[in-house]
Amino acid sequence: MKTKNVQSDDAEQRVGLLVTSEDMKQATGDLRPRDNNVKNGKLFVCCACALMAAFSMGLAIGYSSPADPDLQSKGILSRDQVSWFAALVTIGAMIGGLIAGFLVGLVGRKLTLMTCALPFVAGWVLLATCTAVWLLYIGRILTGIGAGMTTLVTPVYIAEMSSPQLRGMLGASFQLMITLGILVAYALGIPFNHVWLAIVGAGFAAALVVTMCFMPDTPRFYLSQHQRERALVVLGWLRGPNADVGVECREIEDALDNSNESFSIREFCQVSLLKPLFISIMLMIFQQCSGINAVMFNAKDIMTSAVQGISPDAATIVLAAVQVGATFVSVILMDVTGRKILLILGGALMAISSGTFGLYYQLTGNQNITTTVVPACDFLGSATVCPSPADHPDLTWLSLVSIIIYIIGFSIGWGPIPWLIMSEIFPTKARGAASAIATVTNSMFAFLVTKTFTQLEDALTRQGTFWLYAGVCVVSVIFVLFLVPETKGKTLEEIEAGFTGQNLHSNVHPTSDPDKDGVND
Numbered sequence: 102m103k104t105k106n107v108q109s110d111d112a113e114q115r116v117g118l119l120v121t122s123e124d125m126k127q128a129t130g131d132l133r134p135r136d137n138n139v140k141n142g143k144l145f146v147c148c149a150c151a152l153m154a155a156f157s158m159g160l161a162i163g164y165s166s167p168a169d170p171d172l173q174s175k176g177i178l179s180r181d182q183v184s185w186f187a188a189l190v191t192i193g194a195m196i197g198g199l200i201a202g203f204l205v206g207l208v209g210r211k212l213t214l215m216t217c218a219l220p221f222v223a224g225w226v227l228l229a230t231c232t233a234v235w236l237l238y239i240g241r242i243l244t245g246i247g248a249g250m251t252t253l254v255t256p257v258y259i260a261e262m263s264s265p266q267l268r269g270m271l272g273a274s275f276q277l278m279i280t281l282g283i284l285v286a287y288a289l290g291i292p293f294n295h296v297w298l299a300i301v302g303a304g305f306a307a308a309l310v311v312t313m314c315f316m317p318d319t320p321r322f323y324l325s326q327h328q329r330e331r332a333l334v335v336l337g338w339l340r341g342p343n344a345d346v347g348v349e350c351r352e353i354e355d356a357l358d359n360s361n362e363s364f365s366i367r368e369f370c371q372v373s374l375l376k377p378l379f380i381s382i383m384l385m386i387f388q389q390c391s392g393i394n395a396v397m398f399n400a401k402d403i404m405t406s407a408v409q410g411i412s413p414d415a416a417t418i419v420l421a422a423v424q425v426g427a428t429f430v431s432v433i434l435m436d437v438t439g440r441k442i443l444l445i446l447g448g449a450l451m452a453i454s455s456g457t458f459g460l461y462y463q464l465t466g467n468q469n470i471t472t473t474v475v476p477a478c479d480f481l482g483s484a485t486v487c488p489s490p491a492d493h494p495d496l497t498w499l500s501l502v503s504i505i506i507y508i509i510g511f512s513i514g515w516g517p518i519p520w521l522i523m524s525e526i527f528p529t530k531a532r533g534a535a536s537a538i539a540t541v542t543n544s545m546f547a548f549l550v551t552k553t554f555t556q557l558e559d560a561l562t563r564q565g566t567f568w569l570y571a572g573v574c575v576v577s578v579i580f581v582l583f584l585v586p587e588t589k590g591k592t593l594e595e596i597e598a599g600f601t602g603q604n605l606h607s608n609v610h611p612t613s614d615p616d617k618d619g620v621n622d
Contacts, residue, residue, distance in 0.1 A: 111396040140341025144262060147339065148271045150312040152278045154217050157309060159282015160302045161190060161221070161244040164228075166417055167290020168298060177232055186552055189238055193245020194252065195545035201250035202537020205421035206325075206530075210258040211318040214309070217254065221247035221306035229299035240299075245344045245544075247306070253540045255533055256524035261319035262339060265592050271436035272524060276517030277428045284421040291414055292492050321529050321593075324353050349592075356594035357529060368533065373601040374535070377526040380585055381539040382528075385517035386576035389546035391432050391451055391515060392570030395554050396458070425503060427512030439589040440518050444581045447514020454507035455567045461499045462564035515577070519543075525588045 165187040174179040178186055187380050197220065204213040224243030227236050256275050262272045289298055320339075323332035329350070336346035368374055397420075409417070431443060527535040557566045 121429050123520065137164070139262070140343070141267060143341075144264070144267070144271075144339050144461075147262055147316050148259050148274065150316050151214055151255055151262075151307075152274055153309040153312060154214055154247075154307060155275050155278035156282040156285075157217075157221050157302065157306045158248040158251045159279040159284075160286045160305060160558050161224075161282075162279070163283035163286030163290075163301065163421070164244070164295075164298060165241075165417050166287060167293075167414070168228075168295035171295045172237075178234065178237070182234055186237060186241055188548060189241040189553070190248060191544045191548035193242040193247075194249030194547075195541045196242075197246035197249020197251075198253050198537050198540030198544060199249075201247065201253040202533045202540070204250075205254050205257060206533040207535070209318045209322045209326075210254055210261065211313060211316060213250065213254045214258055216314045217247050217250040218306045218310045219247075220244065220250070221309075222303050225299045225303035225306065229296045229303070230249035249540060251537045251543055252520065252543070253533075256421070256520045257536060258319060260521075260593065261321045264340070265590050266436060268525070269440065269521065269589055270432050272521035273428070273432045273435045273517040275520055276512075277425065277432050280421065280425045280428050280512070280516070283416065287414070287418045287421050320350065321353055321357075324350070324357055325529055329354075347602070352592060352594045356597055368531065369535075372565075374528070374531055377600055378538065381519070381523045381526065381535065382542050383580060384522060384585070385539050385543035386546055387448075387573065387580065388515050388519045388530075389543060389550050390570070390573045391448075391511065392455055392567065392573070393511055393515075393575065394547065394551045395570065396455075396504060400524065418427075420504070420508060423508050424512050424516075427509040428516060431458050431513040431517055434513070435521070436589060439587050440522060441581055441585055441587050443514040444518050444585065445514075445578050447510040447512075447518075448574050448578040448581065450506055450510025450513075451515065452571045452578070454503045455571035455574060456512060457499060457503045458507070459505065459564035459567035459571065461496055462497075462567065464496055482537035520587070525596055526586070526600070527592060528601075529593075 165183075169183045169186065172186070173180070173183060196219075201213055201217075204216060208216075220243040224240045224245075224247065227240030229244065231237060231240065250455070259271050259275065260268055269442055286298065286302075307400070317331075317335045317338065320332040320335045323329070323335065332353075333346060333350055337344075338347055340346055340349070369378055434443060449611070474578060523536055523539050524532075557569070562570060586596070586599060591599075
């Protein structure tokens with residue numbers, strides 16, 4: 102017994118957790134669980150620390166909106182250079198996705214999350230201290246690398262830490278924190294210039310490293326590395342002293358036993374891996390080709406032309422706040438309605454609003470929106486609906502309603518759920534490589550859609566472009582209806598078994614049998 106206590110203390114120190122001896126005994130089977138109640142407080146703390154990476158990503162995405170005019174006014178960037186300054190984040194994200202895909206299986210989820218802070222901090226430092234255009238470009242690419250790494254490892258870390266009952270809510274919080282970061286970047290861009298805004302970004306990235314130092318890696322990673330004792334300690338710490346962590350541990354081990362430990366890229370030719378990879382890639386393509394970047398590209402002009410007395414800065418903040426609010430609703434509903442219903446509902450709303458966008462441009466003679474506002478006396482002031490020019494129908498309300506409905510539709514479904522499903526449907530051995538492919542695909546299509554929007558307008562007219570996006574949204578709804586599985590309430594091992602056709606050795610959920618001992622070694 103003395104030897105076991107020594108081993109327990111050693112495991113406790115190696116995991117890096119502030120656990121008590123009672124927690125350790127429960128995790129290793131010295132105490133019988135008193136009941137089947139799972140405590141989620143430590144899980145929430147753990148996920149909140151990981152979500153700081155998503156918040157940093159949101160700051161990086163939102164940075165260009167307030168920084169661009171500041172850099173232009175100081176003569177640092179020209180108009181053409183500004184467009185590249187904004188787009189280079191997606192180029193960096195492609196690189197970051199590949200890096201994280203390699204690291205996540207090699208050094209673990211925790212260390213990969215901490216590594217995200219390195220390109221973030223380096224990029225923010227360059228953006229804060231340099232005036233040379235090429236150094237600013239490098240700074241944007243570096244923050245993009247951090248963002249790309251974040252999009253891969255954060256959803257995976259949260260999914261592997263969470264219980265099935267909370268995985269949807271916590272996974273959707275990834276997109277919520279991104280939108281919150283964008284909103285904060287827009288808001289801070291009013292009092293701060295681009296230098297101080299970059300300093301704020303570097304501070305949050307540094308805080309990510311500090312907080313993650315006290316968090317564990319995921320039980321699935323420890324088990325994949327044959328470190329069962331560490332995995333039990335983490336499960337006991339996450340679920341609380343009353344949870345039967347032994348059952349959950351055995352389910353994870355069963356799933357790992359059913360797959361080969363080594364992984365080759367050629368295994369994607371197997372149906373059990375090809376199908377989830379195809380689903381994840383298509384969800385990423387639909388997310389970007391739905392027209393979200395085109396809508397946000399026009400959002401500021403639409404708001405300022407439709408509402409008199411609202412400044413462009415206030416317009417972007419209002420739209421970002423709408424996105425945060427709608428994403429929060431998605432977080433609440435994710436484990437209630439399920440993923441498929443929200444994807445279908447969001448896609449339908451986006452298709453309808455994209456169609457009415459096209460109708461708006463058709464009825465107004467395909468004229469570009471022009472800003473005709475009275476300078477606001479205060480931030481939002483007495484904002485009122487702005488009358489349309491006399492030679493056009495008064496349809497500003499149609500554009501305003503369309504953009505709000507579109508943002509709501511995207512935020513409740515196609516914003517958070519593709520990332521959540523990506524973190525759920527791949528087996529542990531392929532999760533890094535498969536998630537890297539999906540992440541790179543997302544970043545690549547984000548870049549292509551953003552850079553080709555003007556060419557599409559020239560070829561199809563503006564209304565034709567938005568009708569094309571509406572058609573893509575309709576196809577996405579059909580795709581989800583017939584090909585995307587519902588993952589609500591299922592363990593990651595059950596989701597994996599659904600693709601492989603194999604049965605788990607244990608069919609019991611981690612907290613379903615209070616009479617079992619914590620561990621059967």
